[in-house]
Structures are given as structure tokens and as C-alpha cells.
Amino acid sequence: MSHLNILVLAQHNNQNVHADTYSALTAALQLRQLAGGHIDMLVIGSQCQQVGQSLSHCTDVDRVLMVDRPIYQDGLAENHAMVLQALAKNYTHVITPATSYGKDVMPRFAALLDVDMLSDIVTIESADTVIRPIYAGNALARVKTQDSLVVMTIRATAFDKASPADEACAEVVALDLDYRPQLTQLIEREQVDLERPALTQAQVVISGGRGVGSKENFAMLETLADKLGAAIGASRAAVDAGFVSNDLQVGQTGKIVAPQLYIAVGISGAIQHVAGMKDSKVIVAINSDPDAPIFEIADYGLVGDLFEILPELIDKV
Template sequence: MDTQVLVIAEHDNNNIAPDTLKALNAASQLGGAVSVLVIGHQCSSVTDTLSGAAGVTQVYQIDDERYQNPLAETLTPAVFGLAKDHSHVLAAATTFGKNLLPRVAALLDVGQVSDVISIESANTFIRPIYAGNALAKVQSNDSKIVMTVRGSAFQACAVSQDSAPVVNLDVTETTNTTSEFIGIEETVSERPDLSSANVVISGGRGLASKENFALVERLADKLGGAIGASRAAVDAGYVSNDLQVGQTGKIVAPDLYIAVGISGAIQHMAGMKDSKVIVAINSDPDAPIFEVADYGLVGDLFEIMPELIDKVP
């Protein structure tokens, strides 16, 4: 079977989600032609950019006002229709991909390979299990392969001025009686996005209060980094849950990860242990976080953090 890969683009009609470019890099490692599907409304800027992405041989575009704010239930018929002509269907393992691709896999009557971090061949992949403490080699014998890829495991593909051909497709039946778009509430911040930031400073239960979390914010602002948090800090109400790092939160792999007052539960470390440099600040010398940390500071964070903030230019 010829390898024909279809990548589903995640975007907001103007900007491409960074993990889509990483999914394209993963797709290029499968061998064969790589196509991208862009579904939206007035999304030509996204299509133009993706047509210049390295390895992309063709871009499919469905542009219609009914896809202004698409839901997974609305997108699935269009993806399914095109998936029948491809051997592989990929998306990044974001909320978007995790919501859409299982529906496509069900319609295709195949299993889904989730959270792939390495590609060994067109049907053999590596994915983490047991909160990232073990890696499983998975081989799929299905007629088609539907998979999500972990963005932190792949570099973004390059984008040039080259232009792959664009094919405009007709709108597929969009009848959706199970869900309705109501609105979007987004947190606006001048800080980098947590998932793609080069520097992440995360706070945990050790900060003891929402007010003390300001120490993390001050250090993040000085370093030009993003803010993260452990689940314990989120559950305690110190920050909103969109900042949670871990198995049930966001997976990050920045150049620098600073964990402040985080003990290092296995679920948290599953979301950050692939960071290039890990710094841990904790009063407990036996905290599990020190097992993965490159640098550790044992002591009272309320003494360490102000001094650290003062010393950062």
C-alpha cells in the first residue's frame, strides 16, 4: 500500500497552531506524499502558509462560513470523506486532535494510535505508557492508520516561499444535532503560550496561596517565560486549569523548566521531564522532582525566590 498521509491542520482561521507544524514533521518521517487539510472560514492565509511547509505535496481547503467556529462533530464528516483516500491520518495530540480523530477512527472502523513520540516505520510507532515511565512499541495492522503525535517530541517543520498546489473542496454535509457553538472565552496574556514557550516556570502546592503565586509570575516576567502549575496548585485555586502541566494537563518540553514548590508526583513529571534543563526548588531534599532535575535548590522557596528574582537582570 502506498503511503499517503493526511494531516489535519489546527488553526483559528488566521494563525496555525504550532503543534500542526510539528505534526507535519512527524508525517514526513512516514515516507510518501504528505497532504494537509485546512477547514475554516476565510482561512486562505493559513492555507498559503501551509502550502510552503517542508514536505507538503498538496493542501486541501474547505472554506465556508459554516466552519467559522467548527466543532469536532461538524468536522468529522469532511475528514472522514478525505481519509478514505489516504493510508494515514494525523493530527497533533492537542485538545483539537484528541477530540476529532477518535471519531474519524470509529467511522473508518480502525483503532487509533495515540500520543506518538517516535516513528520507526509506516506502521510501527513508539508511545509512552504508565504516565511516561515506560515506552511501548506499537505496530498497527489496520487498513488505515489514525494517529495523534505529541508535539513536544518533534521539531516544527520549516516553512518557505515554495508553494504546493491547493485543491478547493466542496462542503461536506455539516448537520450536527448533538452540539452547538456558544462562544469562546480566552485568557489574554502577554506571556508566551505555555505549550510552545522556551522557558516555563511552574508553581506547586508549596507556594501555599494564590497571592504567593506572584513569585512565579515575577520570575517568569523577568525571564520572558510562560507560567505553569502542578495539579495540586490548580486544584487549590492558585491558578486556572489551563496552566496545568502534567499527564492530565499540558505536555511541555522547553529549554528551561523551573519547578517551584513542586514535589514531583509521577503525573506532573510525565508532562515536563523531556525539558532540556530542569531546575527544582523545594524544601524537601527527598522530593521526587530532584530525581529528574539537572539543578536543585533545597531550601525555603520564600527566601530563595525573592533572591533569585533580584539577581535575574
């Protein structure tokens, strides 16, 4: 591929840009450095002009394409993928973050065009070759596609977030595309109002496992989190036991995080959990079992009773 035309699909709530979109833009910039070309960003939504204006401040972006109609309000993969299909002939690459939205829209879009779906990319080696984790992150696979259109989702924690400029520098272009979902409708959306930082965006994450013992004992983690301005996470064992809701699960089947500081409390360190937090800058483990696998990846380890360690830690902070 000598000249790249890259489209970045933006995730947003019709008012604000999802932070992981800026990581996808960084991936697009890395691609363009390899072979040149131009980058467009695509906003699909309803009354989302504010999103378009925000993205127009991104340096190195040529155009922000706006598809703004009430039928796109709900963010359904069915008609969002059809918008991408209509634009696909103009591009060599289509990129979005590997969020719930990206994992919903992009496989459908790839299937419509019968092309490969490159998911959860952590490194871009060339215009057609990428690296992605497999086996719960215990191995990395180098994947090369032969398709003329490369469709990929990127792991946001593997790419720095691009910083918008103070002034608008990209052209905003309105597109008239009207695709109505035929078989899908939004029934209900549940949204949790967070008192703490979002789990995937937090600089500090405190996660509890089965060793915490109960939902009531999670209050200790919450107290420490409030003192540190941290987000709360959990292992799958803690979620399955009903200690916390499943939207706090960190791991292969939960959220992928890479904070500056990750504190694992009462977590043994199963590979499925480690896959979701091993890229954290500093990992602190608190566990009564000195042979717990979590200590193999921890930068700092405290062996002891968490019910004695946590209150003292809270007092010292």
C-alpha cells in the same frame, strides 16, 4: 505498505496556523522517508485562505486542501470528522497533533471508519508501528496496527517543527464538501488573552506547586517569569487549591511541555506532574524537602525555603 499517502490535518484559528501543526508535518515527513509517497495538508475552516497560503510554503508538501465554508467556523468535531471520512479512501495515514482539537476530532473520525486510534505518538518506527507513552510516561508501548488506514495524533514536543520556505511551493486546492453538524452546536467559547508566552510554546516555564502556599505568593513566580520571558505553569495540587486557573496545569491531565528551561518551585514531583515536563531540556527544582522526588529528574536542585530563594533569584536575574 509500499507507497504512503499521508494527510496532515492542520489546526488553526482561521487566521494563523497552530505551531504544533508543523510538528505533525515533521512526523509525516519521517513516515514518507520510510516508504516514499506524498503528503497533503488539510485545512477545514471559514475564511481561512490565509492559513492555506501559510501552509503552501511548507517544503515537501504536495498539496494544501482547502475546505472553506461558514459551517466549519466553530471547529466542531462532528462535521470536521465527516470531512476526514469523505477523504479517507485516498490516504494510508491521517495525522494531527495531540492538542485539544486533535483529541476531539481524531477519535470520532477513527470510530466512523472503525479503525484503530493511535494517540500521543512520540516515535514512528515504521508505517504501521509506533511508540507511545503509558503509565503516566513511566513506560513506552510499541503499538502495531493491522488497519489499512492509520489514524494517529502525535505529541508535538517529541517532533521538531518543520520550517516553511520563503516562497509558496505546494499547490492549493479548494474542495466542495458541505457537512452540517446535526446534534452539536457551539454555545460559548472563552478565550484568555495571554500576557506571557503560551505554556506549550514557551522556551522557559516556571511552575509552582502546593509549596508556594497561596494565590498571592504566585506573584513571585510571575515576577521571575516576566524577567525571564517565561510562561507560568502549575502542578495539579496548586490548581486544585485555587492558586491559578486550570489552563496552567502541567502534567498527565494538563499540558505537556518541553521547554529549554523548566523551573519547578515548591513541586514535590508526583509522577502525574513529571509526565508533563520530563522532556524539558534543563530542569531546575526548588524545594525544602531534600527527599522530594522532583530532585531525581532535576539537572539542578536548590534545597531550601523558596520564600528566601526566589527573592534572591529575582534580584540576581
